[in-house]
Amino acid sequence: LAATLTAWICALVLHLQPVDFVKLHIPTSTKLLLRLLTSFGGVFGFSIMFNSSKKIAASAGCIGAIANTLRLTLVDLSLPAAAAAFIGALTAGLLASMIKGNTGYPRIAITVPSIVIMVPGLYMYRAIYNLELASTMSIGANWFIQSLLIVLALPMGLIFARILTDPSFRYCT
Template sequence: IANTMRLSLVDFAHFPAPLAAFLAALLAGLLAGYVREKVGYPRIALTVPSIVIMVPGLYMYRGIFFLALTNVGAGATWMTEAMMLVMSLPAGLLTARILNDKKWRRVD
C-alpha cells in the first residue's frame, strides 16, 4: 500500500520524490502500528519489507554510472537525490513511531 501510494504521488500528483517517500514511510509506520495493536505482529516485521522496496537503487546506479563517465554534475545530482530519498524513509518511520508509541516518545 505504501509503495503504491509513493509511486502514485510521484507519477500522478507530481510530488517531489523525497516527500512522497517520507509520506509513504509514514503511512507504512502508521499501518504497522495499527496492525501491531490489533494482531500483535512485531512492528519491524511489517515495516522492513515495505521500506526495502522503496530504496532508490536506480538513482544510486545512475549516480555511479554518470560519475564513472566523468559526468560529475549529473552523477552528483542523482546521488544527491538518492541520499535525500534514503534519509526520507527512516524520517517517515520515525515520525510514525513518535505519533503511535506513547512510551517511546517519553523522556526520563
C-alpha cells in the first residue's frame, strides 16, 4: 500500500497515467522461458533483500519461477486473476514443502519471497489512480476489489498447501 501510494503521488507530479501493456507477439515457448527467467530473478532478488543466503534465495527463486509462470499462464488462459494467484501460491507452498523436506530450509524463508512477486501492484496502482478521479471511481473500485481478492488468495494458497502437507498443522494443539 505504501509503494502504491508513493507511485500514485509520483505519477500525479509527473502527469503519468496507467496504460495497458503492449501485446508481445512472441512464440509461447519464448514467453514461457522469459517468464521463468524473470520470475526467478525477481524472487531471487526479493529473497536476498530479506537477507536469505544465496542457496535459500536460489531455492525460493526456483519455486517462484515455476509458481509465478504458472499463475501468469493461467491468467493468459482466462482464469480469473485471484484463482490463478491461489493456484500459484498453492504450487509455491507444495514445492516449498518438498524442498523443506530435502534441505531443512525454513518454509517461510522460501515461500514468502516466492509469492511476493505475485502481489498485484499494478492492480493496486490502477485502483488508487482511478479512485482519485471522480469520473472513473467505479473503475477504481473494480481494480481495488480485484487486487483485494488476489491479496487474499495468496496466503490462502500457502495455507492450503500447509494443510495438505503438514499433518500437525491440521489440528489444534
